[in-house]
Amino acid sequence: MSPRVSCSSIAILALVLQILILADARPRASLDHDHPSCLCTALQSCWPDPSAWDTFNSSIDGRLIEVLPPAAPCHESHFDEQACQIVREKWSSPFWRSDQPGAMQASNWEASGDQSCLISSPRNSSCSQGSVPVYAVNVSTPSHVQSAVKFASAKNIRLVIKNTGHDFFGKSTAAGSLSIWTHHMKNMSFHHDFVAKRCSVSPVSAVTVGAGVQWEELYQAVFKQGKVIVGAGGVTVGAAGGYPQAAGHSPISPAFGLAADNVLEYEVVTAAGDLVVANGCQNKELFWALRGGGGGTFGVVVSATHRTHPPLTNLAFAVYTINATDRSSFLDLLTNFAVIHPSLSEAGWSGYFLLSSQSLQLSRQTLLVLYILPNKDVSFAKSTLAPFLDYVEKHPKLQGNGSVVSLSSFQEYYSQFLCGGQNSCVNSNGSASPGALSSRLIPKSLFDSRKSVEQLSDALISILERYPASILGAFVAGGAVARPRDENAVNPAWRRALLLAIISSGWSDGASLEEQREVARNVSAANKLLIDLTPGSGTYINEADFNEPDWQQSFFGEHYPRLQAIKSKVDPSGLFRCHHCVGSEKWSDDLNCPRSSE
Numbered sequence: 001m002s003p004r005v006s007c008s009s010i011a012i013l014a015l016v017l018q019i020l021i022l023a024d025a026r027p028r029a030s031l032d033h034d035h036p037s038c039l040c041t042a043l044q045s046c047w048p049d050p051s052a053w054d055t056f057n058s059s060i061d062g063r064l065i066e067v068l069p070p071a072a073p074c075h076e077s078h079f080d081e082q083a084c085q086i087v088r089e090k091w092s093s094p095f096w097r098s099d100q101p102g103a104m105q106a107s108n109w110e111a112s113g114d115q116s117c118l119i120s121s122p123r124n125s126s127c128s129q130g131s132v133p134v135y136a137v138n139v140s141t142p143s144h145v146q147s148a149v150k151f152a153s154a155k156n157i158r159l160v161i162k163n164t165g166h167d168f169f170g171k172s173t174a175a176g177s178l179s180i181w182t183h184h185m186k187n188m189s190f191h192h193d194f195v196a197k198r199c200s201v202s203p204v205s206a207v208t209v210g211a212g213v214q215w216e217e218l219y220q221a222v223f224k225q226g227k228v229i230v231g232a233g234g235v236t237v238g239a240a241g242g243y244p245q246a247a248g249h250s251p252i253s254p255a256f257g258l259a260a261d262n263v264l265e266y267e268v269v270t271a272a273g274d275l276v277v278a279n280g281c282q283n284k285e286l287f288w289a290l291r292g293g294g295g296g297t298f299g300v301v302v303s304a305t306h307r308t309h310p311p312l313t314n315l316a317f318a319v320y321t322i323n324a325t326d327r328s329s330f331l332d333l334l335t336n337f338a339v340i341h342p343s344l345s346e347a348g349w350s351g352y353f354l355l356s357s358q359s360l361q362l363s364r365q366t367l368l369v370l371y372i373l374p375n376k377d378v379s380f381a382k383s384t385l386a387p388f389l390d391y392v393e394k395h396p397k398l399q400g401n402g403s404v405v406s407l408s409s410f411q412e413y414y415s416q417f418l419c420g421g422q423n424s425c426v427n428s429n430g431s432a433s434p435g436a437l438s439s440r441l442i443p444k445s446l447f448d449s450r451k452s453v454e455q456l457s458d459a460l461i462s463i464l465e466r467y468p469a470s471i472l473g474a475f476v477a478g479g480a481v482a483r484p485r486d487e488n489a490v491n492p493a494w495r496r497a498l499l500l501a502i503i504s505s506g507w508s509d510g511a512s513l514e515e516q517r518e519v520a521r522n523v524s525a526a527n528k529l530l531i532d533l534t535p536g537s538g539t540y541i542n543e544a545d546f547n548e549p550d551w552q553q554s555f556f557g558e559h560y561p562r563l564q565a566i567k568s569k570v571d572p573s574g575l576f577r578c579h580h581c582v583g584s585e586k587w588s589d590d591l592n593c594p595r596s597s598e
C-alpha cells in the first residue's frame with residue numbers, strides 16, 4: 001500500500017463528475033399561439049412595449065439586462081473580435097458559464113429546435129436567440145425579485161429562474177422569456193446557534209446563503225469555520241437553488257443526509273410577490289415542498305439556511321481499477337462488487353463507481369471505484385473490503401490495482417479529488433457537455449437476493465454493450481439518507497435506495513437534431529432495463545431522463561398528490577412552470593398554453 005494515491009489517479013474524481021452530461025432535443029418551442037389563456041413571449045404583440053420595460057427597469061435600480069446567446073460576439077450581427085476570443089477560451093468553463101446570464105452549462109439548452117447560435121459555426125452563419133431569455137433581471141436584493149415576479153405576473157409573461165444553469169432539463173431557460181438571474185446574490189452568514197424563526201428547537205450550527213452562492217465558495221467558507229456541509233460533487237452547482245430544492249446528494253450524504261434534509265429555513269418570494277420565511281414552524285407546507293419538490297416550482301428562494309456539521313477525521317479513501325477479460329468474468333466481478341453494498345453501507349462507505357468512459361479511457365470491461373469511509377482508519381476500511389478484494393485477487397480473469405489511503409479531512413478529499421489536486425476548484429474547466437442522461441434509484445431490497453443482483457449486473461453490462469454510454473454509480477444513499485419518508489418532499493424512493501445509477505451519452509456541438517434524438521432514445525431504452533428490475537422505485541428529478549415515462553410517480557412517488565395540492569395553493573395561476581415539474585401536466589409541451597387549447 002502506498003501512503004499516497006498515485007498522481008494519475010488524482011483528478012480522476014473531478015473527471016468522473018464531469019462525465020455527467022446534458023440531455024435531449026427538446027420539443028420545438030411554438031411562439032405562435034397568441035391566445036389570451038397563453039403566456040406572452042417576446043415575439044407576440046402582447047409582449048410589453050419598450051416604455052413598459054423602461055418603467056420596470058427604473059423600478060429595479062436599472063438592473064434589467066438585454067440577454068444575448070453566449071456565442072453572439074462571434075457572429076456577424078454582434079461581431080467583436082476580442083469578446084469572441086474570450087468566448088472561445090472560456091466556452092467550456094463552468095464558472096464562466098454561470099457568470100453569463102444567457103449561458104446554460106450544456107450549450108444545447110441555448111438552442112430551440114434548430115434555432116441556435118453555435119460557437120463552431122462560421123462568423124457569417126446565423127445566430128438565433130433560440131431558448132435564451134430576451135431579458136434578465138440581475139437581482140441583488142429580495143425586492144428586485146419581488147418586482148420581477150409582480151411584473152411578470154401582471155404582464156402575463158413567461159418567467160424563468162436561472163442560478164447556475166446546471167439543470168439537466170434546461171429548466172433555467174426558455175424561449176422568449178424574462179429571466180430572474182440569481183447569480184449575484186452572494187450573501188453568506190454563519191451561525192453558532194441557529195434557531196429557525198418562531199421555532200423553539202435546540203440551536204444548531206448553520207450557514208445562511210443567498211440564492212447565488214455556489215458550492216465551491218461555500219465549501220471554502222465552511223472549511224475556514226472548521227466545519228463540513230452536505231454539498232454537491234459538482235462544485236459549480238448552486239447551494240440554494242435547484243440542488244437542495246430537489247434533494248441534493250453528496251459524497252457525505254450517507255453520513256449526514258441529503259442537502260434537503262439539512263435545510264433549516266428558506267426565505268422565498270411567492271408567486272403573489274410576497275417575501276416569506278418558510279421553516280418547520282411557519283409556512284410549513286411550502287417548506288415541506290421546497291425540500292424535495294424541485295426547483296422553479298413553488299417560489300423564488302432568496303436564501304437558504306443549511307445545517308453545518310463537525311469536521312470529519314481519518315477519512316479512508318479507496319481507489320481501485322479492475323479489468324475483466326471476458327463478459328462472464330465481468331458479470332461475476334460486478335455481481336461480487338454489488339453484493340457487498342449492504343455491508344459497505346452499514347460500515348459507512350459512500351462514493352462513486354464508473355463503468356466505461358471515453359474521457360477516462362476506461363474500457364467496456366473495467367470497473368473504477370472511488371469510495372470514502374469517514375471517521376474510520378485504513379485497517380478497518382480494508383477489513384470491510386477484504387471479501388471483495390480477496391475474490392478479485394484469486395480470480396484468474398480479473399486484473400486489479402489500487403489502494404486504500406488515509407486522508408486527514410473532508411477538505412483534503414475535496415481539494416485533492418473533487419478539484420484535481422488544487423486547493424480551489426476555480427481553475428477546473430470541464431463544464432457539462434451536450435448529451436442525454438437517465439437514471440434509476442436502486443433499492444436496498446434488490447440486494448437481498450443474489451439472483452436479482454446478478455440481473456442488475458447483467459443489465460448494466462447489456463447497456464454498455466448496446467449503447468455508446470457511460471454508467472456512473474452514485475453510492476450516496478443508505479445510512480442517514482434512509483430516514484422517515486414524509487419528513488420532507490424528497491422522493492420516498494431515495495429513502496429505500498442504496499445507489500443512483502446514472503446513464504449518460506453525449507453528442508458533439510452542432511450534432512443534427514436527428515442524432516440528438518437518437519442518443520436520447522438510446523438513453524431512455526437503456527434506463528428501461530433498470531426500470532424493469534426495480535418496479536415501484538423511482539429516479540432523481542435532477543439527474544433524470546428528459547423523456548421519463550410516468551414521471552410524476554418516478555420523480556415524486558407517493559408525495560405527488562400533496563405536492564400538487566401545495567402547488568395549486570401557492571401558485572394557482574402557474575407563474576412558475578418547468579418541464580416535468582409539479583403541476584406541469586396542465587401545460588403544453590412548451591409550457592406556454594393550457595394543454596387543452598393545443
Ligand SMILES: Cc1cc2nc3c(=O)[nH]c(=O)nc-3n(C[C@H](O)[C@H](O)[C@H](O)COP(=O)(O)OP(=O)(O)OC[C@H]3O[C@@H](n4cnc5c(N)ncnc54)[C@H](O)[C@@H]3O)c2cc1C
Nearest residue numbers: 163164165166167171233234238241242248249295296301
Ligand atoms: C456537472 C454537474 C454536477 C452535478 N453534481 C451533482 C451532485 O453532486 N449532486 C446532486 O444532487 N446533483 C448534482 N447535479 C445536478 C444539480 O443538482 C441540478 O442540475 C440542479 O438543478 C442545479 O441547480 P442550480 O440552481 O445550480 O442550477 P439552475 O439550472 O440554475 O437551476 C435548476 C432549477 O432550479 C430552479 N432554480 C434555480 N434557482 C432557484 C431559486 N433561487 N428559487 C427557485 N428555483 C430556482 C431553476 O429555475 C431550475 O428549474 C450536477 C449537475 C451537473 C451539470
Ligand SMILES: *[C@@H]1O[C@H](CO)[C@@H](O)[C@H](O)[C@H]1NC(C)=O
Nearest residue numbers: 057058061062063064065066
Ligand atoms: C436599465 O437601466 C440601466 C440604468 O439606467 C441601463 O444601463 C440599462 O441599459 C437598462 N436596461 C435596458 C434593458 O434597457
Ligand SMILES: *[C@@H]1O[C@H](CO)[C@@H](O)[C@H](O)[C@H]1NC(C)=O
Nearest residue numbers: 076121122123124125126127
Ligand atoms: C460565409 O462565408 C463563406 C466564405 O466567405 C461563404 O462561402 C459562404 O457562402 C457564406 N455563408 C453565408 C451563409 O453567407
Ligand SMILES: *[C@@H]1O[C@H](CO)[C@@H](O)[C@H](O)[C@H]1NC(C)=O
Nearest residue numbers: 063065101138139140184185
Ligand atoms: C450584475 O450585478 C452585479 C452586482 O450585483 C455586477 O457586479 C454585475 O456586473 C452585473 N452583471 C451584469 C451583466 O450586468
Ligand SMILES: *[C@@H]1O[C@H](CO)[C@@H](O)[C@H](O)[C@H]1NC(C)=O
Nearest residue numbers: 140141142185187210302303
Ligand atoms: C445581502 O446583504 C445586503 C447588504 O447587507 C443586503 O442589502 C441584501 O438585502 C442581502 N440580500 C439577501 C438576499 O439577504
Ligand SMILES: *[C@@H]1O[C@H](CO)[C@@H](O)[C@H](O)[C@H]1NC(C)=O
Nearest residue numbers: 321322323363366399400401
Ligand atoms: C486494464 O486494461 C487497460 C487497457 O486494456 C490497461 O491499460 C490497464 O493497465 C489495465 N488495468 C489493470 C488494473 O489491469
Ligand SMILES: *[C@@H]1O[C@H](CO)[C@@H](O)[C@H](O)[C@H]1NC(C)=O
Nearest residue numbers: 006008009319321401402403
Ligand atoms: C492502476 O494501474 C493503472 C495502469 O497500470 C495506472 O494508470 C493507475 O494509476 C493504477 N491505479 C492505482 C490506484 O494505483
Ligand SMILES: *[C@@H]1O[C@H](CO)[C@@H](O)[C@H](O)[C@H]1NC(C)=O
Nearest residue numbers: 015089092427428429430431
Ligand atoms: C483547462 O484549461 C487549461 C488552461 O486553459 C488547459 O491547459 C487545460 O488543458 C484544460 N483542461 C481540460 C481538462 O480541458
Ligand SMILES: *[C@@H]1O[C@H](CO)[C@@H](O)[C@H](O)[C@H]1NC(C)=O
Nearest residue numbers: 466467468505515518519522
Ligand atoms: C443508439 O443505439 C444503437 C444500438 O442500440 C447504436 O447502434 C447507435 O449507434 C446508437 N446511436 C447513437 C447516436 O448513439
